[in-house]
Structure formats: structure tokens, C-alpha cells
């Protein structure tokens with residue numbers, strides 16, 4: 001299923017499926033898409049967003065924007081990394097179509113990061129009302145906004161962007177020059193954006209928005225991913 005313009009709707013047939021590394025993703029037959037790679041949801045998230053995003057960022061105090069909160073996997077892994085590396089992270093995630101709580105809970109993402117110690121905090125994050133900031137342990141705070149990236153109006157606010165939209169094949173309106181213009185304006189000078197998607201059109205849209213685009217080795221099952229910098 002491909003949605004043109006802004007017509008995307010939350011699929012109603014979301015089913016948790018186990019990926020190659022034992023972590024879970026969501027499958028929608030209606031969309032013909034998964035929320036993460038079947039080669040390993042946690043492996044993909046760690047490679048793209050944590051190793052090549054969070055760990056490549058300069059500074060110990062970071063404002064992070066995630067486009068597409070989905071199941072909360074990137075947010076959870078960021079929290080654990082923040083605690084382990086003694087970072088201070090203020091995390092904002094955009095999600096116009098929240099995953100139903102019972103579907104998300106069935107995936108038990110907290111098992112990936114060692115279980116029980118993270119369970120209550122992760123639950124607090126994912127059940128919080130939109131716009132209400134949750135202060136968690138180890139310098140991590142989290143807030144989600146029920147809005148589309150196309151409504152983003154922030155300026156010079158974020159050091160790091162996790163761009164985790166559905167693929168251009170499914171939701172082309174997420175990969176336009178206009179959207180990346182908004183995202184670039186929301187980034188601070190020196191900030192970076194990471195995404196699993198290395199399609200030529202997506203890279204050109206990022207470059208048209210003034211970002212400096214580089215291709216890096218991809219996560220398991222994918223040749224490449226993209227990192228894009230906002231530089232003067």
C-alpha cells in the first residue's frame with residue numbers, strides 16, 4: 001500500500017513478529033511493511049540510531065528528536081545508552097498514530113535491554129499523555145507529541161534527529177524536500193540526522209534542504225544507511 005500526500009492512516013492489522021535477533025517488530029499486511037528490519041529490530045536500531053547517531057554526536061548533553069515513535073524501541077535503547085554513558089538526553093518523539101498499548105506491550109521490548117529494571121520506566125514513557133515530559137533515571141527525559149512531522153515548527157532546537165519513517169515506497173510524503181527543510185530548520189548547527197533509508201530520492205531531498213549527506217554501512221541485511229549533518 002502506498003499513500004500519496006498526507007493521506008496515511010494507522011493500519012488496523014498490526015501484529016507483533018519476531019525478528020532474526022529475537023527482538024520483535026510489527027507487521028501490517030495492509031501496509032505491506034514492518035516497523036523495523038526483519039534481520040533484527042534491535043540490531044537495526046542499535047546500528048543506525050545508537051552507534052551512528054547517539055555515539056557520533058558531540059557533547060554529553062543532547063536534545064534528540066525522533067520522527068516516528070512507533071513501538072518506542074529507539075527511545076528505550078537511547079535511555080539505556082544514556083545511563084551507561086552518563087549522558088544527559090532530552091528526547092522528543094513525534095507520533096500521530098500511536099501503537100495500541102496492548103500491541104506494544106506484547107512485544108516486551110524491555111526484555112532486549114535486560115528486563116525488569118527498565119520495565120516500569122518504559123511503561124511510564126509509553127503510556128504518558130502527549131506533551132507531558134517524563135523524567136527518568138540517569139539524565140534521560142522523554143516526551144512525545146501527537147503530531148505529524150509536516151507540522152514541525154521548531155528552530156535550532158535539536159542536536160540529533162532519528163528519522164524513522166516508513167519507507168518512501170509506503171509513505172512518500174515523509175521523504176520530501178519540504179519535510180527535510182522543516183527538519184533541517186529544527187536542527188542546531190553541527191547537528192546530525194540518521195536514518196535507515198538510503199534511497200537516492202531521500203538523499204537528494206536531504207541535500208536540497210541544505211544537509212550534508214553521507215552513506216554509511218547499513219545494519220544487518222542492508223547495504224547502506226544515511227547520516228546527514230547540518231553545517232554552515
Ligand SMILES: C[S@@+](CC[C@H](N)C(=O)[O-])C[C@H]1O[C@@H](n2cnc3c(N)ncnc32)[C@H](O)[C@@H]1O
Nearest residue numbers: 035068069070071072073074097148149164166
Ligand atoms: C518505522 S515506524 C517507527 C518505528 C519506531 N521508531 C520504533 O522504534 O518502533 C514509522 C512511524 O512513523 C509514524 N508516522 C506516520 N506518519 C507520520 C508523520 N506524518 N509524522 C511523524 N510520524 C509519522 C508511524 O505511525 C510509525 O509509528
